[in-house]
Amino acid sequence: MDNRAIGIFDSGLGGLTCVKKVMEIMPEEDIIYFGDTGRVPYGTKSTETLVKYVKQDISFLESFDIKFIIIACGTASCAVLPNIQNEIKTDIIGVLNPTCRRAAELTQNGKIGVIGTQSTISCGNYTRIIKGINPDIEVISHACPMFVPLVENGYTSGQVARLIIEEYLTPIKEKGVDTLILGCTHYPLLREEIQRFMGSSVRLVNSGAEAAVEARTQLEQKGLRSGGGGRGCVRYYVSDTVDGFEKLGSVFLEQPIDGTVQKIEIEKY
Numbered sequence: 001m002d003n004r005a006i007g008i009f010d011s012g013l014g015g016l017t018c019v020k021k022v023m024e025i026m027p028e029e030d031i032i033y034f035g036d037t038g039r040v041p042y043g044t045k046s047t048e049t050l051v052k053y054v055k056q057d058i059s060f061l062e063s064f065d066i067k068f069i070i071i072a073c074g075t076a077s078c079a080v081l082p083n084i085q086n087e088i089k090t091d092i093i094g095v096l097n098p099t100c101r102r103a104a105e106l107t108q109n110g111k112i113g114v115i116g117t118q119s120t121i122s123c124g125n126y127t128r129i130i131k132g133i134n135p136d137i138e139v140i141s142h143a144c145p146m147f148v149p150l151v152e153n154g155y156t157s158g159q160v161a162r163l164i165i166e167e168y169l170t171p172i173k174e175k176g177v178d179t180l181i182l183g184c185t186h187y188p189l190l191r192e193e194i195q196r197f198m199g200s201s202v203r204l205v206n207s208g209a210e211a212a213v214e215a216r217t218q219l220e221q222k223g224l225r226s227g228g229g230g231r232g233c234v235r236y237y238v239s240d241t242v243d244g245f246e247k248l249g250s251v252f253l254e255q256p257i258d259g260t261v262q263k264i265e266i267e268k269y
């Protein structure tokens, strides 16, 4: 039993889709969330820059007494975590491995689509991990760089979203995938339009939610679940203004933000 908080971070607000799942399946856990809103997006940055950012994000979370870290960012999980995992003192997971395992379990026809940011797709780790699980699975991946700005600006449904979804997802749909990994934690906000376009038989895999499920498994195995009976508290930190965080954040969380929001100087970490 361990009542310390779980640290979760993302380049911005997308990681709140993971927080939502953690709150749902482990309501008694305290959470410290960091959204690097001053430096978002990560998906277009070089690996060198991303390594610096991710190390700072982790060291900020480690400045609290935390027991576990979830990288709720597809880009940081794919393009950075595999290279720095051994250097991190705290138990840490990203979205990559649990999401690949889930997709490999779900596919019936052995065709999995993966969508994510440019960095996530070009590092090739989704394909590598899925092929490691089952070399017969065909992986069709596609970068969708306009999805993050679309979501951050509130275009999660309607004509504009549909046009861009059609543009990006047509090659994946034409390949006949039966499972589609939403490899960026912003993308669940587009899930209704993506599902509509792909068809109801295609299973969508929410990477932030899969990381939350994996975190619960690991915390249980290590005897680190909180013993508190009540509802855990969530503290939010951002690297840019707190203005608008509650409004936009509640869209990602699909419930009002109930917790303190504070701006920090991430460059100090």
Ligand code: DGL
Pocket: 010, 011, 012, 014, 015, 040, 041, 042, 043, 044, 072, 073, 074, 075, 076, 117, 120, 148, 183, 184, 185, 186
């Ligand atoms: N949520 C981040 C991810 O999963 C957003 C991408 C970005 O910052 O570009 O990759």
